[in-house]
């Protein structure tokens with residue numbers, strides 16, 4: 523049996539098939555809900571169930587606590603509909619809707635994509651992707667500046 527899900531505050535609606543998570547159904551219907559791990563671990567997909575009931579699915583306790591459930595929250599990457607639902611979640615409409623964050627990261631590996639040319643100032647950087655032959659075909663008669 524399929525269930526109808528209404529997203530608030532947008533009023534968008536989509537259908538959930540048996541065994542399908544709310545997130546998967548929403549994404550399949552073309553609605554962009556926030557998510558991260560899609561595995562019940564990060565909490566990025568957490569939203570509120572305003573009406574109806576869900577099976578919370580398999581998730582980590584840290585991502586969705588008992589108190590969260592009492593507040594009506596669910597992880598939409600794990601939750602499955604047990605009735606028609608109304609959920610509250612902020613849809614991600616465009617890149618501008620994603621908040622800019624500064625996050626720590628670590629570069630694990632860098633790989634040179636091509637031999638750098640000795641033609642442009644950027645060639646001293648790993649970010650120059652021109653090859654010597656590419657540069658020669660673009661600027662066949664390079665002149666050196668003299669002081």
Ligand code: FES
Pocket residue numbers: 556557558559560561562563564565566567568585597598599600
């Ligand atoms: S996307 Fe990470 S818990 Fe749902």
